[in-house]
Amino acid sequence: MRRPALPTDLKHVFSIYSHPAVVPYLTYDPMEESAFVPIFDELLRSGTFWxxxxDGAxxxxxxxxxxxxxxxxxAQLGxxxxxxxxxxxxxxxxxxxDAIRHLRSDGIRRVELYAESDNQPALAFYKRLGFVHEGTLRAFYKRSHEAHYVDEYVLGLLLD
Known part of the structure; x- marks a missing residue:
């Protein structure tokens, strides 16, 4: 079930965000929770972080x-x-x-998202959902622990 993020969600959000299986594909390199607080605060202020x-967790x-x-x-999904x-x-x-259902009811006709070109499980998942690879942002993404840059794919989904 979807609900707006709350300040009390910080620790749980941080634990997912910073997990080794997740953090390589989100915007920021690994960091301490204290450094994540301003990022989380900005997400809260946006009013669009869900x-x-x-089962209550x-x-x-x-x-x-x-x-x-x-x-x-x-709308961008990210x-x-x-x-x-x-x-x-x-x-x-x-x-x-659920996100698409809400976006559609808000009048959204197009949803887009970005995914790293080396995140094959996510790319296959988005393709199964109907997202189409529409473009490539070359050498867009750089993880601090890697010497190379990664292309970012722009994926789009048109809603009926």
């Missing part, structure tokens, strides 16, 4: 950002992660299905 609960999270003006029919202990149990699918 917690997904399963935080199972994952995501953020939706609606573009302004002529592209107000478009900061998306599932607790690695729940991978393969349909949590990601349930979260994205």
């Amino acid at each position: 917690i997904w609960e399963l 935080i199972a994952g999270f995501y953020r939706t950002t609606r573009y302004p003006g002529r592209v107000s029919h478009v 900061t998306l992660a599932v607790d690695p202990r729940l991978h393969g149990r349909g949590v990601g699918r349930a979260m994205i299905d």
